[in-house]
Amino acid sequence: MSATDISMSPAVRDFAHRHRLRWWEPLPWIVAIGFFFLFPRHLGIGTEILVTILFALSLDLVLGYAGIVTLGHAAFFGLGAYAVGMLAHHGIWSEPLSGLVIAAVVAGIFGLLSGLILLRTTGLTLLMLTLCMMLLLEEAANLGQTWTGGYDGLPTVPIDPILGRFAFNPLIPDVQYMYILCVLFVGFIVVRTIVYSPFGESLTGIRENTLRMHAVGAPVRKRLVICYTISGAIAGVAGALWAQSNAYVNMSTFSLDRAATVLIIIVLGGYGRLYGAFIGAVAYMALSHYLAKIYPTAWQLGLGILLVCIAMFARNGILGMFDSLVARLRGKRVGP
Structure with missing residues (x-):
């Protein structure tokens, strides 16, 4: 232990150490890069998982850390998708990177x-x-036939090559x-920085005890609004990526099914855990895929049973189960 660590209080030292990169944190990124080389024929489902992870991260920021209960987070996802889709479809703007910025700004302002x-x-x-806010936006997309394509959506969303060199190929989605x-x-770096900052700590305090945070003089509502805005912007980027990678936009981006799915992913993986979005998204997509193969007409039944078991017997999802298992093993090792 260094002299600096000794001079710190235990609370400050613990807070400082949490910023440090743990040995296992690069593993998800190594797996994602390995997936690119090992499963080139399944990159389509890979892109969908990555977009879902980003969307789940945005929800985890407001639900898992700030404690903002929402069932309409797909509103921001849809806004980002339609912002990019309408600009590209109508020939106004189709550059992908700046399109993400536009989507983030539109969703963030909303x-x-x-x-x-x-x-x-x-x-x-x-x-x-x-929920009502999301449904209103869905109806607006349905009524805005001229710009949004109405119920049929926008069937073509042409996207320019990234940096003018790397073109999207719908059949071989390696670039996507x-x-x-x-x-x-x-x-993820943005969310991780926020979570481990004093601002992120205050969000956790608001989630745990709002009255106490008011009592210590924290601007509770202001911080919740800022968190909600940042989360909306990130969800908008996820929606823009979905539109760019699929080259179309439809009203499913605003659907209750999408909002409920990302909520299930957070519950399944573990909320307020950062990597719960990764675990939950992969687990949900894999289970959905294989259960649909086994029982195409009732695959959601198996998924529902699993979620009931997670909610009843697992504290904070799959990561919570893992933590409990590690704690028990450590207890056995140090025991007599």
Whole structure:
């Protein structure tokens, strides 16, 4: 232990150490790069998993860390997808990287404006208002036939080559995969930095005890609105990536099914854990794929049974189960 560590209080030392990179943290990225080389014929499902992870990270920021209960997070996903899709489809702007920035700005502004209103409420009221907000945007996409394509969506979203060199190929999505992986890495660094910052610590405090945070003088509502805005921007980027990689946009980006799916992923992997989004997304996509093969007409039954078991017997998802197992093993080792 260094002299600097000795001079720190235990709380400050613990907070400082949490910023440090753990030995296992590069593993998901090594696996993702390995997947690119080992399974070139399955890069399509790989890109979908990566987009889902980024979307789940954005939800985990508001739900897992700030404690904002929402069932309408797909509103930001859809806004990002339609922002990129409409600009490209109508020939206004189709550059991919700047398109992500535009999607983030559009979704972030909507997150700021809606957060100022919605975050005045809590609990079931907030849950229903976020759901209504998403459904209103879905109906707006349905009615905006001229720009959004209405119910049929936008069947073609032409995207320029990345940096003018790497063109998207729908049949061989190798460029899409690496492009989305790089964006996911940047998004993860942003979320990780926020979570381990004093701002992130205050969000956790708000989640655990809002009244106490008010008592110590923390600007609770302001920080929740900022968190909601950042989360919306990240979800907008995920939606833009979905539109760019699939080369089309439809109303499913605003659907309740998408909002519920990402919530299930967070519950399955473990909320408020950063890597819970990774574990949950991979587990959900893999289970959905193989259960649909085994029982195409009722594959959701098996997934539902698993989720019930997770909710009843596992504390905080798969990562929570892993933590409990590690704790028991350590207890046995140090025991008599």
